[in-house]
Amino acid sequence: MSDAEDTAGAGGTGSLGRSVRRKEDRRLVTGHGRFVSDLQLPRMRHVAFVRSPMGHARITGVDTAAAVDAGYRVFTGADFAGVVLRARSALPSYVETDQPVLAWGKVRFAGEPVAAVVAGDRYRAEDACELVEVDYDPLPATVCAWAAPQVPVHAAAPDNVLLERRFEAGSVEAAFAAAAVVVERELVTNRHAGNPMECRAGVALWDAAERKLTFWSGTQVPHIVRNMLAELLDLPEGNVRVIAPDVGGGFGVKAVLYPEDVALCLIARGMPGVPVKWVEDRVEHLAAATHARDHRYLISAGFASDGALLGVQADVSCNVGAYSVYPWTAGIEPLMAGGLLSGPYRLDNYRCTVRGVATNTAPSGPYRGVARPASVFAMETVLDAAARELGLSGVDIRRRNLIRPQDIPYTMPSRLVDDSGHYGACLDAALEALGYEQWRAEQARRRAEGGAPIGIGFAVYNELTGLGRAASAGPRMPFRTGHDACTVRVNPDGKVTVFSGVTSQGQGLETTVAQIVADGLGVGYDEVEVRIGDTDTSLWGFGAFSSRQAVIGGGAAHRSAVAVRDKVLALAAGLLEAAVEDLRIEGGQIRVVGEPTPRLSVAEVARVAYLESNRLPAGIEPGLEATQFYDPVRGAFAAGAQAAAVEVDRTTGELRILSYVCVEDAGRVMHPQIVDGQIAGSIAQGIGGALYEHLVYDEDGNLSTGTLLDYLMPTSAEIPELTIGHLARPAANPLGVRGVGEGGTLGPNAVLAGALGDALGVAVDTLPITPATVWSLMRGQEAGS
Amino acid sequence: MDVTVSVNGEQHRLDIEPRRTLADALREDLGLTGTHLGCEHGVCGACTVLVDGEPARACLMFAVQADGCSVTTVEGLAGDDGTLHPVQEAFVAHHGLQCGFCTPGMLISALHLLETDPDPSRETIRAEMSGNICRCTGYTGIVDAVEAASSTMRDASRPPDRP
Numbered sequence: 006m007s008d009a010e011d012t013a014g015a016g017g018t019g020s021l022g023r024s025v026r027r028k029e030d031r032r033l034v035t036g037h038g039r040f041v042s043d044l045q046l047p048r049m050r051h052v053a054f055v056r057s058p059m060g061h062a063r064i065t066g067v068d069t070a071a072a073v074d075a076g077y078r079v080f081t082g083a084d085f086a087g088v089v090l091r092a093r094s095a096l097p098s099y100v101e102t103d104q105p106v107l108a109w110g111k112v113r114f115a116g117e118p119v120a121a122v123v124a125g126d127r128y129r130a131e132d133a134c135e136l137v138e139v140d141y142d143p144l145p146a147t148v149c150a151w152a153a154p155q156v157p158v159h160a161a162a163p164d165n166v167l168l169e170r171r172f173e174a175g176s177v178e179a180a181f182a183a184a185a186v187v188v189e190r191e192l193v194t195n196r197h198a199g200n201p202m203e204c205r206a207g208v209a210l211w212d213a214a215e216r217k218l219t220f221w222s223g224t225q226v227p228h229i230v231r232n233m234l235a236e237l238l239d240l241p242e243g244n245v246r247v248i249a250p251d252v253g254g255g256f257g258v259k260a261v262l263y264p265e266d267v268a269l270c271l272i273a274r275g276m277p278g279v280p281v282k283w284v285e286d287r288v289e290h291l292a293a294a295t296h297a298r299d300h301r302y303l304i305s306a307g308f309a310s311d312g313a314l315l316g317v318q319a320d321v322s323c324n325v326g327a328y329s330v331y332p333w334t335a336g337i338e339p340l341m342a343g344g345l346l347s348g349p350y351r352l353d354n355y356r357c358t359v360r361g362v363a364t365n366t367a368p369s370g371p372y373r374g375v376a377r378p379a380s381v382f383a384m385e386t387v388l389d390a391a392a393r394e395l396g397l398s399g400v401d402i403r404r405r406n407l408i409r410p411q412d413i414p415y416t417m418p419s420r421l422v423d424d425s426g427h428y429g430a431c432l433d434a435a436l437e438a439l440g441y442e443q444w445r446a447e448q449a450r451r452r453a454e455g456g457a458p459i460g461i462g463f464a465v466y467n468e469l470t471g472l473g474r475a476a477s478a479g480p481r482m483p484f485r486t487g488h489d490a491c492t493v494r495v496n497p498d499g500k501v502t503v504f505s506g507v508t509s510q511g512q513g514l515e516t517t518v519a520q521i522v523a524d525g526l527g528v529g530y531d532e533v534e535v536r537i538g539d540t541d542t543s544l545w546g547f548g549a550f551s552s553r554q555a556v557i558g559g560g561a562a563h564r565s566a567v568a569v570r571d572k573v574l575a576l577a578a579g580l581l582e583a584a585v586e587d588l589r590i591e592g593g594q595i596r597v598v599g600e601p602t603p604r605l606s607v608a609e610v611a612r613v614a615y616l617e618s619n620r621l622p623a624g625i626e627p628g629l630e631a632t633q634f635y636d637p638v639r640g641a642f643a644a645g646a647q648a649a650a651v652e653v654d655r656t657t658g659e660l661r662i663l664s665y666v667c668v669e670d671a672g673r674v675m676h677p678q679i680v681d682g683q684i685a686g687s688i689a690q691g692i693g694g695a696l697y698e699h700l701v702y703d704e705d706g707n708l709s710t711g712t713l714l715d716y717l718m719p720t721s722a723e724i725p726e727l728t729i730g731h732l733a734r735p736a737a738n739p740l741g742v743r744g745v746g747e748g749g750t751l752g753p754n755a756v757l758a759g760a761l762g763d764a765l766g767v768a769v770d771t772l773p774i775t776p777a778t779v780w781s782l783m784r785g786q787e788a789g790s
Numbered sequence: 791m792d793v794t795v796s797v798n799g800e801q802h803r804l805d806i807e808p809r810r811t812l813a814d815a816l817r818e819d820l821g822l823t824g825t826h827l828g829c830e831h832g833v834c835g836a837c838t839v840l841v842d843g844e845p846a847r848a849c850l851m852f853a854v855q856a857d858g859c860s861v862t863t864v865e866g867l868a869g870d871d872g873t874l875h876p877v878q879e880a881f882v883a884h885h886g887l888q889c890g891f892c893t894p895g896m897l898i899s900a901l902h903l904l905e906t907d908p909d910p911s912r913e914t915i916r917a918e919m920s921g922n923i924c925r926c927t928g929y930t931g932i933v934d935a936v937e938a939a940s941s942t943m944r945d946a947s948r949p950p951d952r953p
């Protein structure tokens with residue numbers, strides 16, 4: 006990666022497209038970040054939750070007497086029974102169910118909060134948890150989404166199915182009848198989690214006199230949280246303020262409103278004037294924050310003898326855990342899996358049934374790449390299987406089927422419209438960067454002469470980013486997530502303050518928004534300060550999910566900056582008695598086209614706008630500010646391809662990545678370091694999911710990977726050097742950008758499983774690929790030969 | 791219990807419960823919230839500080855164990871005038887952080903690595919920094935940053951060039 010540039014004296018050259026120094030870095034590298042867990046307020050009290058040790062059980066008694074006698078405040082399910090989280094969707098088959106704030110009646114997963122205690126510090130709060138006695142009557146637990154339950158998780162869904170939907174296009178029967186080969190596979194992907202390094206945290210404060218709630222939360226979606234809290238607590242929305250300060254990673258896990266969040270706010274309302282704080286520890290996080298990617302694909306695909314993909318039939322079960330995640334619903338993974346299974350491949354005949362199945366495990370929720378790391382794995386697996394049967398190369402069968410630029414706009418069988426088509430170009434660039442031919446030669450040499458086997462794997466994918474109202478994220482929920490707002494204000498001294506609706510959990514949005522505004526307005530990057538994450542200061546933003554903020558929040562920032570620029574120019578034109586069309590702003594200076602020296606500065610115009618109304622030209626209002634929304638209406642597909650060469654140690658079963666390449670079309674790249682950082686980080690998460698990370702429940706519903714000693718996250722020793730390339734094809738939005746936050750996670754499962762299959766000639770059907778998996782695949786092969 | 795500890799060169803006397811971790815004492819009693827807690831069970835490295843010059847996991851150490859010790863946290867790295875330490879500067883320049891949550895621990899580990907091995911290879915950096923987990927960066931920027939910091943620090947410690 007290139008160095009960050011110093012912008013001092015950068016003048017009017019524009020900051021977009023350059024790796025300017027990130028605005029957030031100085032405070033973060035000096036230990037002065039402002040995370041929720043850092044917050045200390047006068048009279049603050051600490052909350053700890055009593056959690057269920059059982060996967061499924063009736064609660065027969067909760068005895069808080071000992072804790073209360075010891076002087077602690079204790080809240081139980083009965084205290085909050087009037088408030089439930091009910092994720093709503095208008096999809097016909099969807100079974101609505103309730104998630105309690107604190108469990109009462111029964112517990113549905115190990116780790117579910119049952120009671121909350123309040124104490125002077127966290128140590129005492131945990132002491133108090135020990136004093137609360139809960140009696141359970143165990144029920145048979147179901148942890149697998151494709152096993153029939155003895156006792157359903159929710160009475161409303163006797164078969165545990167919360168949602169089922171069928172996607173259908175063309176005729177799969179006719180396609181399979183005409184096919185030269187039909188491959189059929191059962192694929193199971195591993196449950197894992199976003200696991201941001203900062204766990205969840207919140208501080209709630211109730212002002213009884215004003216009836217106002219302030220909630221500091223490490224959330225990705227403060228405006229949605231405000232909206233939901235106002236509804237749940239029956240408060241005017243203006244009386245709820247949600248503040249997301251610095252947030253230590255999110256990845257979707259923090260795009261959810263959790264029962265713990267609501268409990269904290271209800272506790273605060275029960276203790277007016279006392280700020281109550283909860284900071285989750287990692288054990289709680291692994292047990293009770295959302296999980297993801299626990300899927301099974303029964304998939305068949307028919308191909309012509311030249312490799313043309315004729316039809317796909319699939320049955321997809323997604324383990325959605327104990328509750329339909331609020332507010333996204335149990336549809337979040339299954340609907341994404343069914344909608345995007347065919348990915349970047351042309352396909353006319355498609356039948357796919359997807360279902361979201363409740364189990365006695367932690368709720369599943371949005372996690373970076375939602376469902377597609379699994380669905381891409383399924384699709385790429387059948388392509389590799391067919392290539393092998395037809396005697397084609399993995400590269401040829403992909404090239405044969407990819408959506409091409411001339412196919413655009415391409416309507417996928419799920420009726421999503423692809424606006425990219427640059428898949429072939431990404432694949433070609435990835436193969437070139439990998440040194441595909443050399444690795445093939447080396448593979449052949451080792452096969453002939455001996456040596457550790459080498460395999461090459463690929464994945465081509467499309468990331469659906471920046472969804473506008475027509476493509477809105479989420480399954481027919483009561484809200485449509487298409488737009489964001491931004492306010493750009495030039496202060497009386499000419500400096501700029503931006504109030505943006507975006508949120509940041511590491512993506513550097515303060516920086517990117519400042520770049521956009523600086524260039525849109527015509528001032529220096531250092532003149533712009535960006536405030537985010539406070540619902541009292543920014544008008545609106547749906548938040549961080551679906552790789553939407555660069556496109557949508559960025560679009561709103563650009564439009565607002567341009568609107569303010571127009572006003573600056575109109576005001577300057579009046580002051581200079583010049584025509585607006587003849588004026589330009591660059592580096593904060595206003596000049597007449599063709600003249601060598603500027604006539605006026607933005608600061609002088611700002612002074613007039615606020616302090617010297619006597620000089621205001623006729624018809625111009627005081628002040629220099631604009632607020633604009635942006636909605637791209639549709640989404641922007643970002644094409645991507647990944648490829649890797651791996652080596653297998655036949656003795657240990659270890660898989661070593663020799664080279665890993667990713668080429669993506671991020672559209673116009675606004676900050677090269679940030680874009681590459683998003684891609685590298687998401688690939689690393691994908692590699693973690695493919696090789697190491699696995700949340701395992703035993704049959705009774707106990708999580709057996711409950712600490713970072715058993716839940717393995719990749720470190721700098723496991724993640725290889727990554728080669729990242731770009732294809733910068735501008736998208737059709739004001740900045741020409743495509744989202745880039747998630748694409749990287751889509752490839753690694755397919756790439757590494759494919760590479761292992763290529764190295765050993767085995768079929769990888771189950772993830773993660775641990776040394777034990779490799780070893781048993783080799784053993785199976787020996788037994789079979 | 792009474793504890794005397796020097797943190798970033800400043801002496802502190804604290805009356806502290808024996809079960810209180812060093813991390814909580816730093817964060818809550820001294821207000822030094824730069825030291826972060828990512829797991830509280832000794833795996834993630836976010837809480838890494840130097841105790842008498844050696845890296846320690848502040849989540850696994852009781853504050854009373856630091857009695858009489860000298861502790862360095864991320865707040866102690868920059869100069870009094872605000873000049874960033876070369877390691878901090880390199881993390882900024884090479885995008886060695888995204889959310890910044892793992893960063894304090896990364897900076898302390900990097901500092902210790904470069905003090906013990908001024909010229910590590912990328913492979914050594916990857917191995918030595920593997921006690922700290924970062925979920926955001928994919929480590930590329932971090933390895934770049936440590937590599938760059940090692941060269942700045944070597945240049946700075948080299949005697950002025952003689953022709």
Ligand code: FES
Pocket residue numbers: 826827828829830831832833834835836837838847848849850
């Ligand atoms: S918080 Fe100390 S090692 Fe994770």
Ligand code: FES
Pocket residue numbers: 202253254511886887888889890891892893923924925926927
């Ligand atoms: S920068 Fe977010 S965990 Fe490392």
